Amino acid sequence: MPRLYTNTDCPLHGSEYCARLHMESCDTCTVRGRDAEEMQLLKQDLDAIAAMMPEEGIDALFLTNECVLCKGEEKGARAWYAQTDIGNAEPRRKQVGFLGIKREARAGSILPIQLACCDACRKRYLMLQYVAPVTAAASIVLGFVLMSIRAIREPLMAITPALPAIVFLVLALGGILGGWLWRGALHKRYSKTTYLSIFRIDTLRRMKRLGWFELYETKDVSRLVFSKKPFRQGLYTGASGHGTADKPGEAAEFAEE
Ligand SMILES: [Zn+2]
Ligand SMILES: [Zn+2]
Structure with missing residues (x-):
């Protein structure tokens, strides 16, 4: 669903950055009121995250009427959005911890994930x-x-x-x-009928290789919450958020790190 962004003065207006952020409106946008320096940092972060995203984006995980947690050919009908957050250590930042000792934050990026989910798969998770x-x-x-x-x-x-x-x-x-x-x-x-770990799903399997991990780890099943409605806004929660990780040049650059 394309959204109407009214603030045409925004430096991100109409850009890929704006599409990735997928804010509900310019009034609630995280970019609002940022100075040029903050804007530059934000773009850097968005570029870093894009480099860890599959080129086709992740919208196929939720912009579908078929459950993506169902295994096999027969897919249940989407009745829910299974939601969680995943993290990536990149981009690395120093974070001041207790006693002023600098330590590396576990997650440099946090990404909301939502998956089209059928009634049966939700029931199994519950x-x-x-x-x-x-x-x-x-x-x-x-x-x-x-x-x-x-x-x-x-x-x-x-x-x-x-x-x-x-x-x-x-x-x-x-x-x-x-x-x-x-x-x-x-x-x-x-486990014969449902992906009990979200990183078994094709797109997410590739994202795991790009360093993404589950923030709320449990030993053998992903921790998901179920909502009737998709996220209203947030990084890559829209149709047009694309990544750059699959472009050969940048993928190679990433692998060297
Ligand atoms: Zn905007
Ligand atoms: Zn299902």
Whole structure:
């Protein structure tokens, strides 16, 4: 969707920089009111990020009616936007940490990512997120409730006074272990139909090689939030944000670093 940018005095007006920023309007634009020096730094950052982006951009990940998390030929219909942020160590900057010691920031760039996602894939991600903690919590609550019932607790105590506590512990540990095993089984099953790590998706796989990583890492599944609506604005959230990484000259330059 092309947007109408009203501030024709903006030095970025109509430029590729403006397209990459994809602001909602000139009034909310990050560029607004910047002096020439800040503008130069911003352009440098945008150029650095473009050099780490695939030439075709990333809009095919969300400007589509088909789920990009589905594996195989059959794709579910887009019902959600699965969203997260990814980071890249480039461009490197010194950041003053505790005690004034300079250390390198982990992420020099942060990029919002959104993926067309179907109902089934969203459900699988949510199941993997919640099945273990919910099972553990449910078994702890169950143990607590059972042991607070006199008709159950007192016969157990008659056998040995510590028995109610032992039964409670066994139930709680069983719930924790059971939830963990259940999650593992689901992960194995879901991974046949859904990309559970976003960097398995073709475009993102190439971006990983360009140094991008997940900011909120979990061991075997990407952390995503699901929204009915796409991002309103932000870097490369529009149709016309292109990268330069695939151009041979610049790709070679990048590889030397
Ligand atoms: Zn503008
Ligand atoms: Zn799907």
